[in-house]
Amino acid sequence: MSFKDHDKKNFIADVARDFAARRISKRDFMKKMALAGVGFSAFSAGLLGGQRGFRGNLGLIGTEAMAQDASVTQWLKDVGSPFKGTKIRYTSEATPPTVVLDKIKKEFTDPTGIEVEVEIVPLEQVLAKATQDVQGQLGTYDLYYLDQSWVATFAQDTIDPTQYYKDKPDLAMPGFDWDDFSKPLVEGLAMYDGKMVGIPFDIPIFMLMYRKDILEKHGIAVPTTEEEFTAAIQKITEAEKANGMYGTGLQAKSGHYSLNCDWTQMVWNAGGSIFGADKKFKGNDEAGVAGLALYQEWVKNAPPESLNSTWDGQFQMMAAGQCALVQSWDEFFPGLDAADSKVQGLWMPAKPLNGKALRAKSEVGFGEVPNRAHQGGSVLGLSKYSKNVDAAWLFMQWACSKDVMTRCTLIGGFAPMRLSSFTDPRVNEKAVVGPGTTRHLELVKWIIDNDMASEPDMPLWAGFSNNEIPVNLGKLLTGQDFGGDPKKCMDTIAAAIDAAVTEAGL
């Protein structure tokens, strides 16, 4: 199957999700489907619904508060004119900053004359496209969207942005302020082997979310540890299952990266790690197996559809009132408080769950950082092979500037990368229940500063976390293999991963 064909199929699925989540009108939906070459009946269109993706508030675009500063427009005009007519491309997953940037890129293109093509595709395709690009040093993409787990893989293929800022003073954006970026994000996401691979771009991170009304109804205190959480979800499931509500909701889709995210958090909280200092897989040690066994218990207290759900399905469970306690992505919050949400104001944020003592950094391998909050951050990298490096560099600075990042946070409803965004009056003003809420961000900042974990920095991790680990976990959780024994499952994964690491000579 060609990329084009694959893209088309995913485009259709994404458009259907957008329509179902009411992010696009019926007219736009039909128009986009027509673009994809689809001509199907209103009957089938009516059956599409139920899922979500972007949870921000695109309606803010064009409002006075979201207008671009005149000085920025002038700077873009001054430095961008030599590149008029240039086209730059980047490919990315549909993360909130990318979706917002795609919507407001006109603010960059109009003054500079530089066209920006943003290819929004599923995460695994972003990886495959970037891999092909660097393998052949093609320069098809001027910028790379790099998930935190790929930073090590692509470190050699990007230009250090801080160095380029110094090397090209005539193109340097005034007041860019590198110190404004959250330090844990720079160190945890962007740095590899002493080099800044890209600029921090987004930071979805785990936090605890709970239904205040349900916990009050059952006299349950907000859990702070995994033991308390487990007891609480068992109690809620027992009491509310007949009403269609379970204790928790999970993103346990077999073979999907989302399951890997849940699993890593369970391992870390059980005092384990993915790799040891000897670079061997440690998910099958005592702590790793205990973590997975606890997750099996959580699955019993989650809607069965959890086993076929990624983060999208998990959010749906929360929005539909099917669960009461969830440890997952902070990005869900604005969607839960959206104007048309049935649970507006009912979900509350809390610190991530505590577990056993964390494994020391000296005992783990490949730069892994065990902690309480799994993060799925990304960086925007400037391609070394780009044929339009300077034009792409201008876009990159603009996209990661203070003003644009703050506006992206407000429109996209995600945690900011810059410290100034956290204190921006427009962001603070939204810290109330309602569409585009930022009421969870203060806590998110605390989590980033104190509890942020990181998956291993190694070139094979993208493959392991998308294939070997979630596929075998799926076999265990759905009863396809291993007879419910977490140790057998982990041993199988260990054998596959250790062999691949040895073969790659790492």
Added chain:
Amino acid sequence: MPADSASHSPVEARATERRPWLPRWLSSEHPFPWLFPAAALMVVFGIYPLVYAITLSLYKRNAATRKMIFDPTHNWTKVLADERVWNAIYNTFVYTGVALFFQLTLGMLIALLLDSDRKGYGVLRAMMTLPLVIPPAVTGMMFLLMLNGSFGVLSRGLIALGIFPTGFSILGTANTAMAGVLTAEIWQWTPFMVLIMLAGLRSLPKEPFEAAAIDGATATQAFFKLTLPMMSKVIAIAVLIRGIDLFRAFDYVKVMTDSGPGTATETLTSYAGRIYFGSADFPYASTIALLTLIIVILASTTFMKIFKVKL
């Protein structure tokens, strides 16, 4: 006037006349100029990718260093030792076999029902084509939602009938996921079989059926003794075309289960896709794709020999 052209009409003479400045091989009576466009397209879009895939399969890629090392046996040894490949082959055959059985049986039954000249049947026949115009990815989305354990209309129906417990996830359970995916496949492609069967049924001569009716044959006897034998070639070609298509199943699996739970619905193409997009191991993904091609060629050749199908 040359003697050999005396017998030709002026039009024929113009057709065979060769432009003196053109080489002989480019003359209009030579096949090359007429074959060239199709052959060029075939080379660019068919042969080149195939040769490239074969070449790629002879290399071993190190994900850490990105080096491509020539090692012709590495991927082929790996593919034969890979349990997931064997599981995928099994799943692909199950998927193809079950879908073919239902599509063929239902297709024939519906075609028999629609094989009538009575008023309104034309509209019914036209309506049968509706599922075919929906892209498979969209059909996959529709069934993904309809089979959702919490709110899906099909799931709720089956739960209401007591077949599954409340909240049961058809696509999230290893034993039922394949059936869920096959539902979408069968729904969408049965009409294709209906159309082929209808075309075949409507081209059958009436005389044998009239003779059978005079001899007192029942409808069932007529179907098994006349319709089926006379339709055997049509059925064989329909099975061949659909079988090859089914063997490449990707869309529904990708959208509905992404090969899961575990590897319960992983087919050869979806496994190749996971290796390609997830692990970026292009040579190994190419090897699996080539293996699929080899199996399709072997299976279809065997089928054509057994059923004496000539294309």
